[in-house]
Amino acid sequence: xxxxxxxxxxxxxxxxxxxxxxxxxxxxxxxxxxxxxxxxxxxxxxxxxxxxxxxxxxxxxxxxxxxxxxxxxxxxxxxxxxxxxxxxxxxxxxxxxxxxxxxxxxxxxxxxxxxxxxxxxxxxxxxxxxxxxxxxxxxxxxxxxxxxxxxxxxxxxxxxxxxxxxxxxxxxxxxxxxxxxxxxxxxxxxxxxxxxxxxxxxxxxxxxxxxxxxxxxxxxxxxxxxxxxxxxxxxxxxxxxxxxxxxxxxxxxxxxxxxxxxxxxxxxxxxxxxxxxxxxxxxxxxxxxxxxxxxxxxxxxxxxxxxxxxxxxxxxxxxxxxxxxxxxxxxxxxxxx
Amino acid sequence: xxxxxxxxxxxxxxxxxxxxxxxxxxxxxxxxxxxxxxxxxxxxxxxxxxxxxxxxxxxxxxxxxxxxxxxxxxxxxxxxxxxxxxxxxxxxxxxxxxxxxxxxxxxxxxxxxxxxxxxxxxxxxxxxxxxxxxxxxxxxxxxxxxxxxxxxxxxxxxxxxxxxxxxxxxxxxxxxxxxxxxxxxxxxxxxxxxxxxxxxxxxxxxxxxxxxxxxxxxxxxxxxxxxxxxxxxxxxxxxxxxxxxxxxxxxxxxxxxxxxxxxxxxxxxxxxxxxxxxxxxxxxxxxxxxxxxxxxxxxxxxxxxxxxxxxxxxxxxxxxxxxxxxxxxxxxxxxxx
Numbered sequence: 001x002x003x004x005x006x007x008x009x010x011x012x013x014x015x016x017x018x019x020x021x022x023x024x025x026x027x028x029x030x031x032x033x034x035x036x037x038x039x040x041x042x043x044x045x046x047x048x049x050x051x052x053x054x055x056x057x058x059x060x061x062x063x064x065x066x067x068x069x070x071x072x073x074x075x076x077x078x079x080x081x082x083x084x085x086x087x088x089x090x091x092x093x094x095x096x097x098x099x100x101x102x103x104x105x106x107x108x109x110x111x112x113x114x115x116x117x118x119x120x121x122x123x124x125x126x127x128x129x130x131x132x133x134x135x136x137x138x139x140x141x142x143x144x145x146x147x148x149x150x151x152x153x154x155x156x157x158x159x160x161x162x163x164x165x166x167x168x169x170x171x172x173x174x175x176x177x178x179x180x181x182x183x184x185x186x187x188x189x190x191x192x193x194x195x196x197x198x199x200x201x202x203x204x205x206x207x208x209x210x211x212x213x214x215x216x217x218x219x220x221x222x223x224x225x226x227x228x229x230x231x232x233x234x235x236x237x238x239x240x241x242x243x244x245x246x247x248x249x250x251x252x253x254x255x256x257x258x259x260x261x262x263x264x265x266x267x268x269x270x271x272x273x274x275x276x277x278x279x280x281x282x283x284x285x286x287x288x289x290x291x292x293x294x295x296x297x298x299x300x301x302x303x304x305x306x307x308x309x310x311x312x313x314x315x316x317x318x319x320x321x322x323x324x325x326x327x328x329x330x331x332x333x334x335x336x337x
Numbered sequence: 338x339x340x341x342x343x344x345x346x347x348x349x350x351x352x353x354x355x356x357x358x359x360x361x362x363x364x365x366x367x368x369x370x371x372x373x374x375x376x377x378x379x380x381x382x383x384x385x386x387x388x389x390x391x392x393x394x395x396x397x398x399x400x401x402x403x404x405x406x407x408x409x410x411x412x413x414x415x416x417x418x419x420x421x422x423x424x425x426x427x428x429x430x431x432x433x434x435x436x437x438x439x440x441x442x443x444x445x446x447x448x449x450x451x452x453x454x455x456x457x458x459x460x461x462x463x464x465x466x467x468x469x470x471x472x473x474x475x476x477x478x479x480x481x482x483x484x485x486x487x488x489x490x491x492x493x494x495x496x497x498x499x500x501x502x503x504x505x506x507x508x509x510x511x512x513x514x515x516x517x518x519x520x521x522x523x524x525x526x527x528x529x530x531x532x533x534x535x536x537x538x539x540x541x542x543x544x545x546x547x548x549x550x551x552x553x554x555x556x557x558x559x560x561x562x563x564x565x566x567x568x569x570x571x572x573x574x575x576x577x578x579x580x581x582x583x584x585x586x587x588x589x590x591x592x593x594x595x596x597x598x599x600x601x602x603x604x605x606x607x608x609x610x611x612x613x614x615x616x617x618x619x620x621x622x623x624x625x626x627x628x629x630x631x632x633x634x635x636x637x638x639x640x641x642x643x644x645x646x647x648x649x650x651x652x653x654x655x656x657x658x659x660x661x662x663x664x665x666x667x668x669x670x671x672x673x674x
Contacts, residue, residue, distance in 0.1 A: 066410075066432050068410070069394070072404060073405070095403050095405065248449065274619050277405075280611075280618055281611060281612075281617055281619055282618055312662040312664065314660075320657035323651075323653045323656075325611070325648070325649040326644070326651050326654070
């Protein structure tokens, strides 16, 4: 067996995280480019398996969710190439539609992607009274853009995606998500979002970071300097929403991050949604504001015609998504109950 | 490969459910016993695998969640026998503590069982203003009993479990759950819960059905006659809480059940909790009342000393758990938004 899988399985989450974060930290925060990262690995030998009954499966095992694995049955592999930054795989599954996988980790399935995209976009946008300019960092599949485009009041949507291949592949194989790129308000930058934010101070009402897990290129997106950059690029009254991992797996990662950024923002809160194809079946969002009273209660609600098109978000789900189980509330925010 | 796995994989959810429900329906509803069921199968060849890196894994594939599988890394198999009713497996996992598996399906892991047990017990108990007598059907692992025992006002706790082996195995290998049997208010009946309810009309304030999935012995627990029996055994003002599967997988099973039992009860509602080791990472509860205004808002809250011991339930989570994603609210309750 390849040495890597043994190492992945045996190494602790902490060691793994520290290793990659240190590796990323050695490069300058605002000059992220392909030279900062090792060449993408080939994950084929780890993730594909043909069972004795001739069914083909994709396996997701990762150092951030040790001892558990999620598998999807493959109908057909549509695309599998290394981009400049990562291993990019798209397959059609037997029961979950098209699936995008980066570096061996499921990013979205056609069956359940709507929960993540809707919640990541609509929580900050409906919490904000009048968002005009929105920045998306990452999100190259276009799903978050698709949801932002449902807000008629938004005038400009800028996306900074580092990996052009993710956009191209999504446009070809995931048109139900990539349709977000079709909105005339969308402006695409193939560049490091942190660099873009440094050059655009006090510019945005909402900034959404739709990132992969804190391993490799996405590691810096889970560090305080990145949150400082978002704060600087926000207008007064602005709101950020970032991928915040899972309380069942990562409170030890979420808690110090929330603590570190609390002095930067007026409010720092945490919401989540359920999404079966992500590890442990849910994903969270760190939601922080520059001014304001917090984002738990929406200040606007979807028009009836928009609500009919939404499959996960409602104003009630917005509020409920901030209510955490006792163990998570204690671990992240130090609640005494 | 054994024919079964190919059949399981290819057959549709509907066909599978109908087959087993029809099979169960041919036996009299109130005389469930071992003669009604085929002998338990051996699942060893389906669920165990040793990887090339010598790690050992348990795989959960099932007809109720086609095309997806969840796996846990095994440290040691502690028990694996057929009981009169089912294949009973207990293993110690590398990262999820002790795991109980019935007929190849994970029933609980030491790491996350608290969410299901707490929510299943405390939602109906804190919704009820003064529960004195509580009936548990199934729940042989003792976890729900452990939670009911936290309510000092409860005077009597009756459990009807069909499979004595599940109780014995849990007492030996899952003491953190089976401690629920130690409470002096608990009375154990090894028998069919439906038969017990027929003999005990208008007797209970809360009835909790902690069942496995609607395949084989548990199939009748997802049918209207069983809900009629619960209604009959409830006192006026009483509340039932039953295992209600997962909205991401089973709205087609939940919706007709909710519709069928709505005329029986004063209120019929649906709540859920997240639990990573169940298929799709969450499980729901059908909660219905005989009288009353519904159970979404607790009428009592845990004392501070009890709340400190709880890891999932809070009065806020109680209310939030009834807020469903738009797609589920539409599918189950026909919401127009």
